[in-house]
Amino acid sequence: MGGTNDVRQEQPQQATSLPTPAFNEETIEEQQLTGPQLNVAEREDVPPDGGYGWVVTACVFMINAHTWGVNAAWGVFLAHFLSESTFRGATHLQYALIGGLSISQSLLISPLVAMSNEKLGTRVSLLFGTVLVSVSMLTSSFATEIWHLFLSQGACFGYGMGFLYITASAVLPQWFSKRRSLAVGLASSGAGIGGLAYNLGAGAGLADLGWRWTYIVLAISTLVVNLTSAILLKDRNKLVQPQKRSFDIRELGHVSTLLIVCWGWLTELGYITLLYSLPNYAQSIGLTAKQGSIVGAVLNLGLAIGRPPIGYCSDRFGRINVAMFMTALCGVFCLAIWVPAKSYAVLLVFALFAGTVTGTFWATVVPVTAEIVGMQRLPLAFGMVVLPLVLPTTFAEGIALELVSTSGYLTAQVFVGCMYFAGAACIWGLRSWKMRELDEDKQREREGRFPIPAGSPRRHDHIWLTPRGLLSPKKV
Template structure:
């Protein structure tokens, strides 16, 4: 192996530097899924709409984000990660600037769908897929670090945007975010010009084909099984994530306590993601996903029994620690079993299924609350969807192990 090959080999110091740059990039690119939540009251007042109308841009940005993960992932598979990064920067930069100038709610929502949402997709699935090519021994850890950019964005950006709202207003804040996206993402794109070697990609293709053969499923069958599992787990996950603030308000603790719980959940979710990476590198992505899904179900079950302020903080912390590592495991499994050259689009499809699960879960939990005037049934609904995920993933894990044992 030449000196140049050693420098850019999997798990090299360059690979770890690429991971750090990906984390920075993902933190900036995923701003769209959080900014619209923070400015919702200001937008509602500005355009004189009801709360449901003000929430429309959130739905739009999530739909655009889901589509962006697939589209940007396919582009990354064909042309490399630089093209999606540049495209994402231009879409986000122009999107936020235009959002700051929007004169109506429908303009604001459309911009979030077509520009901000799609542009943000460049900072999630394509980055995760790209990182997976640069690691073998520590692939699980690298993938969860890459996926943590979206959570880190949720920790940092709301505070920055809140400051902007208080000092400059929501329009100037949006224009400022657009400038930041361009200034940070475009220069960083140059760092990602190097692509994995043909030899490395060929070795990964052979490894995934062998693992898929041991599993006894076609690539398409496994793809859709993971998509269904991802959708189910995120319907369950959405109940606390989307409704914890409203739940605390209904219990009389105030929305401020609920916001604190949400921040705690996301912060501990980052720790969970990193920890799951270490576990996945030792026992594999499928087993780690099964463990995470089971533990998420336990945390949801605890919500049924504890609703005191202190106990809710504890249960929410437990939920954050259990659920944070689940979504990245789908990417780890895809890299273990599906073709490496199609990693971008395949990870994008499954990540989009999880986004749709969050959107559906948030809506259906609210609808259940409206019908029963209680979140108890909504938590039970989340448990039911989580059970679907547990059954699918455990079946996949048992199938893998049984076929390997039979072969031996």
């Protein structure tokens, strides 16, 4: 009995002798990272990096070809409508706004697309976009006033392209990890192949069938191909479990997200101008309408040729590194080749070279954004990134035509080149931000602490621009 009492009396003393844990900011941070996320590596979904993912890649390729590719043919329609004065009283600015409107509306409805994907599912969203794109082409064939094209070729087509492109772009990265940029590059090259085919096809159709029947042919081809792609494309949402929020303005409060937005904002001013202005520029230097359509087709051929290698190089040398270099290279091509291009041959060389890098933003933005925010936040973050691009995509061609009408094409050419250089500077800053993130993760690893999940707030967010981040040759 006495021994038992001694033991019982010692127990409270042992309890009081235990050290009291010190709760500070570092301890709380560790608990937040090691509590529910203790087995992050085990719970994180591992993409197949192939398999049915290549079927998905082919589907996204065809969707890009029959949305962005069809939209690229607007440059041929634009040159035809301007030369023939098809719609009485229509101004150059009104024609220019239609092409920009189609892209801007596809970006404007990104929150609606995200909501549709959440409530109705991926396939329903794709089918809805398919119907809208085909209806827009069909109704354009009946247009008698310029405002009819604003509604059909501009708004309706843009809404359909948004449901197709944004939905498909968020699904494809779910199937790949190490080959993600290659898959996205292959899929995005569909915009170039489609643009090549539809520039040549639209040019031939306008000459042989007239613009109304050309629109009807486009309506049929987009319906068949997009419908097939929508049926075959599958997502992996059950495994990836992406965030279900369709809109969150706080995404634009992150320095990294804002840098991606600025990169897209500036380069879109140049990209839209190049996409729509080259056929018209060709005619301004004395070339024929057919030669102008061929120049536009060669630009799209460059898109098709350039995007897969860009994707491969991104996986090998760093997704941010390659995006920065290719964006700056497009600025060099504009100032070094386009400015002195006064002949058909030189213009074809420029169209091919510039085409390989002019759409670098769209070829790399999804993998770059995934690197910054992680796969679970990607759909929400991508939607918030493209939403601010409504303004430049709407008014880029209008700005270019106004510059041409007041100061000639030289001013527009210099403007496009400078926009690409400014965009490259933004992603150079993003590279510095990512370098600080990698250094912080490496420091935590040396200290035996868990890494911070991608996209989480970090202490260096307010100190992201450093000489090491800008100048280090590291793969990022």
